[in-house]
Amino acid sequence: MPEISLTVNGEQITKSVEGRTLLVEFIRETLKLTGTHIGCDTSQCGACTVHLNGKAVKSCTMLAVQADGAEITTIEGLAPDGRLNPMQQAFKDHHGLQCGFCTPGMIMRAMALVAENPEPTETEVRHGLEGNICRCTGYQNIVAAVLDGAKALRS
Amino acid sequence: MSNVKIGDSLKRFEDQRFLTGRGRYVDDINLDGQTRAVVVRSPYAHATIRSIDTAAALAMEGVLLVVTRDDWQREGFKPMPTKSAVKTNADGTPLKEPPRHALAIDRVRYVGEPVALVVAETLSQAQAAAEAVEVDYDELPAVVDPVQALAPGAPQLWDGIPNNLCIDFELGDKAGTDKAFAEADHVVSLDILNNRVTAVPIETRGCVAAHDAGSDRYTLWNASQNVHANRDTFAEVLNIAKEQLDHIAPDVGGGFGAKNSGYPEPVLCLYAARRLGRPVKWINSRSESFLSDTHGRGQTSRVELALTRDGRFLALRTSTVGGIGAYAWTVGPFTPTGGSARTQGGPYHFPAMHYRGRAVFINTAPMDPYRGAGRPEATFQTERIVEYAARTLGFDPVELRRKNLMPPEMLPHKTPMGLDVDSGDFPLLFEETLKMADKADLAALRAKAEGAGRKFGFAIAPYLECTGxxxxxxxxxxxxxxxxxxxxxxxxxxxxxxxxxxxxxxxxxxxxxxxxxxxxxxxxxxxxxxxxxxxxxxxxxxxxxxxxxxxxxxxxxxxxxxxxxxxxxxxxxxxxxxxxxxxxxxxxxxxxxxxxxxxxxxxxxxxxxxxxxxxxxRGVISIPNGVHAAAVEVDPETGVVGFLGYWVMDDFGKIINPMLADGQVMGGVAQGIGQALLEDIVYDPDTGQLVTGSLMDYGLPHADEIPNMEIGYYEGAPTKKNPLGVKGAGEAGCVGACPAAVNAVLDALKDYGVTHIDMPLTPMKVWKAIRAGGKHDPHGLLGDAA
Amino acid sequence: MEDFTYSRPASLSDAVAVHGNADDAMYMAGGQTLIPVLKQGLAMPTDVIDLGAVWQLDGIAVSGGTVTIGAMTRHAVVAASNDVGRAIPALATLAGGIGDAQVRNRGTIGGSLANNDPSADYPAAVLGLNATVVTDRRELAAGGYFDGMFATSLEPGEIITAVKFPVPEKAGYAKFPNPASRYALVGVFVAKTASGVRVAATGAGQDGVFRVTVLEDALNDDFRAAPLRDVTIPEDNLMTDMHADAAYRAHLIGVMTARAVARANGRD
Incomplete structure (x- = not known):
């Protein structure tokens, strides 16, 4: 089995993995970071979104071995001390989550979106979230949260 | 004194763990010694099982157990019961409830039906072994459309259940309704499809089952919406006392009705856990979910409205055929019968009503509750026939509705469907919703849409539903x-x-x-x-x-x-x-x-x-009610629909937490819009194979397809049916959204003569309706079956 | 998913060598299609050769009227590239509309072309712009590269290294997404070049991407959107599925072409 070394939420990790192990399986089962979720099998729902070297990717559509040498951030890495970051806080303030299952992926995508475009319009946010499906909220409060989170992150 | 009161938008306590990735959903639970299970599912819509050979699978690395019909019969396990609140035909005879075993015994009756459970040390071992279970099938003809299933000569799913008819239910005053129709100035009649859809909670179903041999106690962590009722079902199947089973739902990632039922997989896992003496985990894949989750709606109806010359409603007559899948699932027979009957007619005054609902077995996944379970169907039927009457008889759709709403002084009122409507102010909510829309300047929205070559449409849809x-x-x-x-x-x-x-x-x-x-x-x-x-x-x-x-x-x-x-x-x-x-x-x-x-x-x-x-x-069920309105634009070149505005006034009685109520409405509206415009469960009519077997073909709404909604609440008429004065908020969004969205699109298409399109109003269907220029057979769905 | 031997060679020659020594090897570029295919068991290779570390394959260069894009260049990079945006803005627009943001961060032009999904976007640009597909062993003109649905003229073991796009006078791309998958139900790339107009449609044809000659003829006469309304697109050989039948796809080809032309002419 190949051995990989990578940084996950700031921690240096070296592990053996099978070639076929998906990054999301590695994160959830090997590293026990269960905040990253699996909601589909056709790369559409976005619940598994993590950051790979600062960019949002779907961890169900990447092999763990491909992350060798990379820096990965998962939802657990955003609030290591339990204090919500401004985007997480905005989701809470705007009721941008209900069941919470899509939420980690949604927030990881939102953080990347705001990093690419710190002052997005509502249309840009709605379009920018097209790789993430939420079945609970009707998106309205998610969009409000991302716009507000972006503002808080700017200041 | 408390730091909160009823009516505060208190922020949620559960958010902290969900936002930081520390929620605990069933797939996050891992027990010592845990094994993994995979279900072998039927590849055929209808077939006799000749034989099942598990030898090759059992010989594979890591495989611990393969559960088949032999185990089920040897153990004497019982079928899973239906718990439908309606169990009687109009003639007083009982509905047909064929045995629903957790595993297929002699025949499979839908693609995806569980045939075996394979348990192995790891998921990939179980998946590989599931491929190696050899099932010899003898394929039979299948039928997936409930109207066709009723017709003479259709494939028969069950011996001794003629015409695949599970139940033939009636409610209301048939003679009085027929008389009103005979004497009416105007009668309109339209066949309406309420398309089959599925809930798609983003967390799929799954469970972890454990058994302690010493105490003979079972523990089941299950993504369930209904732990007590499911526990009773599982205990009944396994012939154990319900006290022997601890049933726990951890954090559950959405349900919307699809996690309500007693499903086969958890009971299979409980059995496997007992056999192995080790915990068994099973997690459904998304593609399997489309095959094996319960579906909703799936009704074909003939709806008829009788009116006076000046547009007063005299009577409403509905005949519905609902395809409930191959089995009478937990409450499957209820939805197209009692579930859809009760709120027929909505908040309008109808002197007479009659409803007939037939639940029909078809070779598809089961039907069970989906957000609203009958009330969205009833509201859609009512609002579509009202809109159709307005359009075909030349009434203004807003005026026609305004004229027929029950005035507050009429309440309390028992409708001809027996619904106890105690409180509310339907005309007030109607006018308030129109005011909200007017504030958005509909004329300007229209001008902008038309300037860009698009057609503008607006519709208002009052709804009245009930709790359950x-x-x-x-x-x-x-x-x-x-x-x-x-x-x-x-x-x-x-x-x-x-x-x-x-x-x-x-x-x-x-x-x-x-x-x-x-x-x-x-x-x-x-x-x-x-x-x-x-x-x-x-x-x-x-x-x-x-x-x-x-x-x-x-x-x-x-x-x-x-x-x-x-x-x-x-x-x-x-x-x-x-x-x-x-x-x-x-x-x-x-x-x-x-x-x-x-x-x-x-x-x-x-x-x-x-x-x-x-x-x-609860003594008597409550009556949430309200009004939805939608403004849309349609691109006539492509048939694409876009929203320009969405307004809602709800009477949920007393609001406990407005922020949470808003969330319920927004999510419900999004699901309604999804059904109206893009969601559709499609089976191949010849083979019974599921066409929409993944998110590649089953469309879910994305962030750029759902409009912002303006939501208002009326708290001036709290119900006295319960001490809090609440009426229920969870499903109303889904109840009002389909008619608002569909009628708005049809309003946009009126210049083309288009009066009806069946959901979902996909771009292709809209474009084809425009091309057909209004040519449409109003009785093209039910024909003689009505 | 069946297990396989994973390798991540650092050079083209190493990648080809690994492929030659394996029983049944597949190259992996961005993996955005290959990994779902492996998950579903639709392919079970003995070896997966990750091209992510092959240094020769990345990057964008513009020179002498040609935009050259390395095969491993991610869609997001093409979409954000100022060089591409200046030279062939329609190409950047196309790349920015593939899949979703997460997919664009992984998916590559070479992977898209090697897979040749009939609903993929890039084949329309390659055929529409008459691009050249460069491999480790030869150069293939667009017209000879595509060989039907999921089929190309790539030989076993052959690796796309880059795509060379000639800069057109003007070009536009318009896509009508599948309401569920958001792949192209119909995508049309229109390019006006010194040697004439090319119109390439993806998402619609039973044999994958194809040129729509009736529209090319009309646009060679008059490169405007409005006259296209009178052109009838033949339905022969167009796909039919639950989202669009051949008649609707034929119609959408006309509409998307008109919109692509409007964009090419700077009128959106």
């Missing part, structure tokens, strides 16, 4: 020395925020700070009974159970307060967290503290004397 689900709920309260207050309720939040709203009710009624409350739900070990989630019952039944418990705790606390106040119990009054006797008062906080200290208690009372459980039972 389990009528009883348990609330247990325990006061701890560390100051925390435990609240255990048998409801089941799959995202609605009960952890916050129910704590809010307890805190506000006890007059304590809400942060002290620790919430526990959906756990049969914590609550002796519970009704789970369904029928918008969370606040209506669960909330009232909590209020009742709080009120009773106040009474229990009065003797404690009296001693502190050096007064008599009878003299103690309670308000705003304070017990008062004459000029002196003591806070609930102090009374709680005293209740845990034997030195401060009256004689005969023990520490913990305020710990209390209460069971609330």
């Amino acid at each position: 689900g389990g009528p009883k709920e348990h609330a247990g309260v325990v006061f701890n020395k560390d100051g925390s207050i435990e609240l255990a309720v048998g409801t089941s939040s799959t995202g609605m925020g009960h952890e916050t709203a129910l704590a809010q009710i307890l805190a506000a009624n006890l007059g304590v700070d809400v942060d002290r409350i620790k919430f526990r739900q959906a756990d049969t070990t914590a609550t002796p009974l519970g009704g789970g989630h369904g029928g918008s019952r969370g606040m209506e039944v669960g909330g009232n159970a909590v209020k009742q418990a709080a009120d009773e705790i106040v009474e229990l606390a009065k003797p404690v307060a009296a001693r502190l106040l050096q007064s008599e119990t009878e003299e103690v009054e309670f308000a705003d967290g304070q017990f008062q006797a004459g000029a002196s008062s003591v806070s609930m906080n102090d009374v709680i503290e005293a209740s845990l200290d034997s030195d401060k208690l009256p004689d005969g009372m023990e520490p913990g004397c305020l710990d209390h459980s209460s069971v609330f039972e």
Whole structure:
């Protein structure tokens, strides 16, 4: 089995993995970071979104071995001390989550979106979230949260 | 005094763990020695099982067990029961309830039906072995359309169930309705499809089952909306006492009805766990979910409206055929019958109504509740025929509705469907919704759309629905020395925020700070009974159970307060967290503290004397109502629909937490819009194969397809049916959205002569309707079957 | 998913060598299609050769009227590239509309072309712009590269290294997404070049991407959107599925072409 070394939420990790192990399986089962979720099998729902070297990717559509040498951030890495970051806080303030299952992926995508475009319009946010499906909220409060989170992150 | 009150938009307690990735969903649970299970599913819509050979699978690395029909028959396990509230045909005979076993016994009747369960050390071993289970099938003809299934010569799913008819149900005054139609100035009649859809909670179904041989007790962690009812079903199947099974729902990632049923997979895992003496985990894949989750809607109806010359409604007549899948699932036969009958006619005054509903077996996945379960169908049927009448008879759609709404002075009123409509102001909500839309300047929206070459449409859709689900709920309260207050309720939040709203009710009624409350739900070990989630019952039944418990705790606390106040119990009054006797008062906080200290208690009372459980039972179901309005634009070149505005006025009675109520409405509207415009479960009519077997073909709404909604609440007519005065909020968004969206699109297409398109209004269907220029057979769906 | 031997060679020659020594090897570029295919068991290679570390394959260069894009260049990079945006803005627009943001961060032009999904976007640009597909062993003109649905003229073991796009006078791309998958139900790339107009449609044809000659003829006469309304697109050989039948796809080809032309002419 190949051995990989990578940084996950700031921690240096070296592990053996099978070639076929998906990054999301590695994160959830090997590293026990269960905040990253699996909601589909056709790369559409976005619940598994993590950051790979600062960019949002779907961890169900990447092999763990491909992350060798990379820096990965998962939802657990955003609030290591339990204090919500401004985007997480905005989701809470705007009721941008209900069941919470899509939420980690949604927030990881939102953080990347705001990093690419710190002052997005509502249309840009709605379009920018097209790789993430939420079945609970009707998106309205998610969009409000991302716009507000972006503002808080700017200041 | 509490730091919260009813009506505050209290932020959610559950959010902290969900936002930081520390939620605990069933797939996050891993037990020592855990094995993995994979279901072998039928590849055929209808076939006889000749043989099942498990030898090759059992010989594979890591494989521990393959469960088949042989085990089921040897163990004498029972079929899973239907719990439909309607079980009687119009002629008084019982419905047909063929045996629904967790595993197919002699025949498979839908693609995806469980045939075997393979358990192995790892998931990939189980998956590989599932491929190696050899099942020899003899394929039979299949039928997936319920109207075709009723027709002579159709493939028959069950021996001894002619024409695949499960139940033929009627409600209302047939003679009176027929008479009204015969005498009416105008009669309109239209066949309407309510397309088959599925809930697609983003967390798929899954469970972890364990068995302790020493005590012969089972524990099941299950992504369930209804732990108590499911526990009873599983215990019945396995021939065990229900006390032997602890059923726990951890955090559940959405449900919308699809996690309500007693499904086969958990009971298979319970059995496998007992056989192996090791925990068994099963997680459905998304593609398997499309095959094996319950579906919703799936009704074909002929709807007829009789009117006077000046547009007064005289009678409504509906005949529905619902395809419930191959089995009478948990409540499957109820939805197209009683479930869709009750709220026919909506908030309009109808002197006469008659409803006929037939539930029909077809070779598809089962039908069970989906957000609204019958009320969205009834509302859609009513609002479509009203719109169709307006369009074809030349009435203004707004005026026609305005003229026929029940005025408040007519309430309370029992509708011809037997629905007890007690409170509300339908005309007021109608006008308020129009005002909201007018503020958005519809003329300007129209001008902008038309300037860009698009067609503008607007529609208003009043709705009236009712609550449902389990009528009883348990609330247990325990006061701890560390100051925390435990609240255990048998409801089941799959995202609605009960952890916050129910704590809010307890805190506000006890007059304590809400942060002290620790919430526990959906756990049969914590609550002796519970009704789970369904029928918008969370606040209506669960909330009232909590209020009742709080009120009773106040009474229990009065003797404690009296001693502190050096007064008599009878003299103690309670308000705003304070017990008062004459000029002196003591806070609930102090009374709680005293209740845990034997030195401060009256004689005969023990520490913990305020710990209390209460069971609330709903008397009569509540009637949420409201009005939706939508403005859309249609690109006639492509058929693409876009929203320009969406407005909602709801009467949910008293609102516990407006932020949470908004969330329910927004999510419900999004699901309604999804059904109206893009969601569709499609089976191949010849083979019975599922065409929409993944998110590649089953369209879900994305962020750029759902509009912002403006939502208002009317709290001027709370119901007296329950102490909180609440009417239920969970499904209403889904009830109003389909007619608002569809009628708005059809309004946009009126210049083309288009009067009807069946859901979903996909771009292709809209474009084809424009091309057909209104040519449409209003009786093209039911034909003679009506 | 069946297990396989994973390798991540650092050079083209190493990658080809690994492929030659394996029983049944597949190259992996961005993996955004290959990994779902492996998950579903639709392919079970013995070896997966990750091209992510092959240094020769990345990057964008513009020179002498040609935009050259390395095969491993991610869609997001093409979409954000100022060089591409200046030279062939329609190509950047196309790349920015593939899949979703997460997919664009992984998916590559070489992977898209090697897979040749009939609903993929890039084939329309390659055929529409008459681009050249460069491999480790030869150069293939667009017209000879595509060989039907999921089929190309790549030989076993052959690796796309880059794509060379001639800069057109003007170009536009318009896509009508599948309501569920958001792949192209119909995508049309229109390019006006010195040697004439090319119109390439993806998502619609039973044999994958194809040139729509009736529209090319009309646009060679008059490169405007409005006259296209009178052109009838033949339905022969167009796909039919639950989201669009051949008649609707034929119609959408006309509409998307008109929109692509409007964009090419600077009128959106």
